[in-house]
Amino acid sequence: MRPLIRTLIWFIIAIFGALALGTIALHRGEQINALWLVVAAFCAYALGYRFYSKFISAKVLMLDARRATPAERLDNGRDFLPTNKWVVFGHHFAAIAGPGPLVGPVLAAQFGYLPGTLWILFGAVFAGCVQDFVILLFSVRREGKSLTEMAREEIGTVGGFVAYAAVISIIVILLGVASLIVVNALKTSPWGVFTIAMTIPIALLMGFYLRRLRPGKVLEVSAVGFVLVMLAIWGGQWVSQNAAIAPWFTLSASTLAVVIIVYGFAASALPVWLLLAPRDYLSTFVKLGTIGLLALGIVALRPTLHMPPLTRFTDGSGPIFAGSIFPFAFITIACGAISGFHSLISSGTTPKLIRREPETRMVGYGAMIAESMVAVMAMIAACVLQPGTYFAINSPAGIVGRAPEVAAATISGWGFPVTAAQMHTLAQTVGEQTLFNRTGGAPAFAVGMAHIFSSSLGGQAVMAIWYHFAIMFEALFILTVLDAGTRVGRFMVQDALGHVWKPLGQTSWYPSILATSALIVAAWGAFLWQGVKDPLGGINSLWPLFGIANQLLATVALCVATTIIIKMKKARYSLTTLVPLAWLVAVTFTASWQKMFDSNPRIGFLAHARQLASSATSNHEVSRLIFNDRLDAAVTGILVFLVTLILLESSFLWVSVLSGRVPARVKEAPFVPTRFAAEEQL
Amino acid sequence: MNFPQRSRQAAELCSAGALASAPAWLRGATKLLLSTLREIFDEAAYSRFLARHGMRSCPRTYAAFMREQELSKARRPRCC
Numbered sequence: 056m057r058p059l060i061r062t063l064i065w066f067i068i069a070i071f072g073a074l075a076l077g078t079i080a081l082h083r084g085e086q087i088n089a090l091w092l093v094v095a096a097f098c099a100y101a102l103g104y105r106f107y108s109k110f111i112s113a114k115v116l117m118l119d120a121r122r123a124t125p126a127e128r129l130d131n132g133r134d135f136l137p138t139n140k141w142v143v144f145g146h147h148f149a150a151i152a153g154p155g156p157l158v159g160p161v162l163a164a165q166f167g168y169l170p171g172t173l174w175i176l177f178g179a180v181f182a183g184c185v186q187d188f189v190i191l192l193f194s195v196r197r198e199g200k201s202l203t204e205m206a207r208e209e210i211g212t213v214g215g216f217v218a219y220a221a222v223i224s225i226i227v228i229l230l231g232v233a234s235l236i237v238v239n240a241l242k243t244s245p246w247g248v249f250t251i252a253m254t255i256p257i258a259l260l261m262g263f264y265l266r267r268l269r270p271g272k273v274l275e276v277s278a279v280g281f282v283l284v285m286l287a288i289w290g291g292q293w294v295s296q297n298a299a300i301a302p303w304f305t306l307s308a309s310t311l312a313v314v315i316i317v318y319g320f321a322a323s324a325l326p327v328w329l330l331l332a333p334r335d336y337l338s339t340f341v342k343l344g345t346i347g348l349l350a351l352g353i354v355a356l357r358p359t360l361h362m363p364p365l366t367r368f369t370d371g372s373g374p375i376f377a378g379s380i381f382p383f384a385f386i387t388i389a390c391g392a393i394s395g396f397h398s399l400i401s402s403g404t405t406p407k408l409i410r411r412e413p414e415t416r417m418v419g420y421g422a423m424i425a426e427s428m429v430a431v432m433a434m435i436a437a438c439v440l441q442p443g444t445y446f447a448i449n450s451p452a453g454i455v456g457r458a459p460e461v462a463a464a465t466i467s468g469w470g471f472p473v474t475a476a477q478m479h480t481l482a483q484t485v486g487e488q489t490l491f492n493r494t495g496g497a498p499a500f501a502v503g504m505a506h507i508f509s510s511s512l513g514g515q516a517v518m519a520i521w522y523h524f525a526i527m528f529e530a531l532f533i534l535t536v537l538d539a540g541t542r543v544g545r546f547m548v549q550d551a552l553g554h555v556w557k558p559l560g561q562t563s564w565y566p567s568i569l570a571t572s573a574l575i576v577a578a579w580g581a582f583l584w585q586g587v588k589d590p591l592g593g594i595n596s597l598w599p600l601f602g603i604a605n606q607l608l609a610t611v612a613l614c615v616a617t618t619i620i621i622k623m624k625k626a627r628y629s630l631t632t633l634v635p636l637a638w639l640v641a642v643t644f645t646a647s648w649q650k651m652f653d654s655n656p657r658i659g660f661l662a663h664a665r666q667l668a669s670s671a672t673s674n675h676e677v678s679r680l681i682f683n684d685r686l687d688a689a690v691t692g693i694l695v696f697l698v699t700l701i702l703l704e705s706s707f708l709w710v711s712v713l714s715g716r717v718p719a720r721v722k723e724a725p726f727v728p729t730r731f732a733a734e735e736q737l
Numbered sequence: 738m739n740f741p742q743r744s745r746q747a748a749e750l751c752s753a754g755a756l757a758s759a760p761a762w763l764r765g766a767t768k769l770l771l772s773t774l775r776e777i778f779d780e781a782a783y784s785r786f787l788a789r790h791g792m793r794s795c796p797r798t799y800a801a802f803m804r805e806q807e808l809s810k811a812r813r814p815r816c817c
Binding site: 132133136138139141142144145146149150151152153155265266267270271272273274277326332336339340343390394396397399400536 | 782785788789794803
């Protein structure tokens, strides 16, 4: 009877899911409720987890509950530690949840809610969750080795080098793009700048509190820090309205860029306990709380989506980024569907905490489902806005015009009515000087989130507080990614340069710290400066570059996974990773080709450079823009070349193994029976 | 026993008392949530550090813990 009831329940879930997906995909004319997206997502994830991940566990990976994991065998109470699966899940989710699933869907909403939502759901279930899951398990079976190490051991030296180069490139591009998002969110916003500026002394205070007053009481000090940040948000309102003080916090994009570059350099060189760790804890505290609140707000409020399922910009003429749905929708949304970066985390700390192999299913597959759900919520937050408002916030001045009336007329001409007066009222409501040309996705997400929160708690009167809370949350979140990413990049460069001159490899030698920090900061700072000076807002060119780089790393991860599956003599199941791999190759290579060589100057870097070169204007600024275009094209080309190498090396290896020329041998740790099984039986 | 220790013990007793009357599933869920948060926020790691080295919590031991954390944690990539 019970199997029958279970089958019936899953059948009902499938019916509900199909109904919700059908409504989302086919409904035209009337606006739909956000709950359709929530129901479709819930059903898709439930079915994916229950059936597809179960199939992968049983047939492809053959998870073995009797096998001791490195957490058990190498238990040292520090890095390797058998940990409760729910705790590992929470830890892993906190590590993978970044600003990506918040920004990507907001940008992709320019196509309408449909393409992005379908990619988030299907991409996560069949690609992203699979990647995170298999890489986690393979790392568990290899003593917690990193992706780069697994690539080197299972594919070859080229594989290892490509993985390393891809990781460094992604870190630099990611930090450049992330810092640009912060700049665009905080420019000409004294309230926002004041709030974020206050997080620095608050973090220093937290560091002092932790270090001297209450050592180790992180949750307590994070709660105190949160209260202080809320006071800073409230105080920011007074600052923004004070004629004497506001100008000090009203910074242009260029000034903000310089401040962030200096901050990034300082953060890389300062002791962790003083600033980075407290900000990290505060950011995590705010992040987890906000995600929970947003989920509750959406379910409680059940907002209506005002964005249509498909907009006219599916033709590739979009103002936020140029390019048609294929391939650009699929690289704009990375972290909510599939992110190569996750494979670094799945082969980082998490594999060293896994107690039993079957728990990798919940942690690897399940945590990515949770991240994908965050992407769905971001899509909802963007699509609850009136389309005219959405495009007014996200469209660069170079496309719609700088003057509010001109911008409003342009956007209304596209079929999305909006007036300068409406945007002015909205800006006043959220406590900003203007909401026009606030590209990057963060302000639009903040307005959407503020709308949801204020409708549930407090009403219009507190919309400004909620807006600035959302800006603070995103900016703080991104700045901690900046801190951590700069340090990780610095360590990677020190490791590499240590082979050239040993002192440079010493991570505590200050000249090395300063030199390598400067190198990494200069690299991402160059991308940031490029974005700030771009008349089209920067996100137009840099976010696709980030998406391409991130998903090229995912390609590397899936190459490693496919190689291992074939070597495990499970070639008949290799489609579980080969199909997403093939899809990603098609998407990223097409996107790369178009970004490099498309004749439309809004899409192709080189076409844009040619357009600038042939224009009547010729000055230092134009020369710099031409250089940036050529640099972006070169970076894209190099990444594609490197990934092509690993694809070729992997393909040769697959054919060699399948034909028997090379023995099918994986480099796993030897099987050791777990003691946990015996303890559970007792 | 000083004031902070007394107030901490009182708070723990109060919360233990409040939880004792709650259903078992709620007690379990709360305990799990707190364990997860303690792990995410490195409080559990600090407790393990103290246990491993047989130390009591004080500014010096926390400084030593942070130095150890810096070596391992600072190398962990943070997702986008």
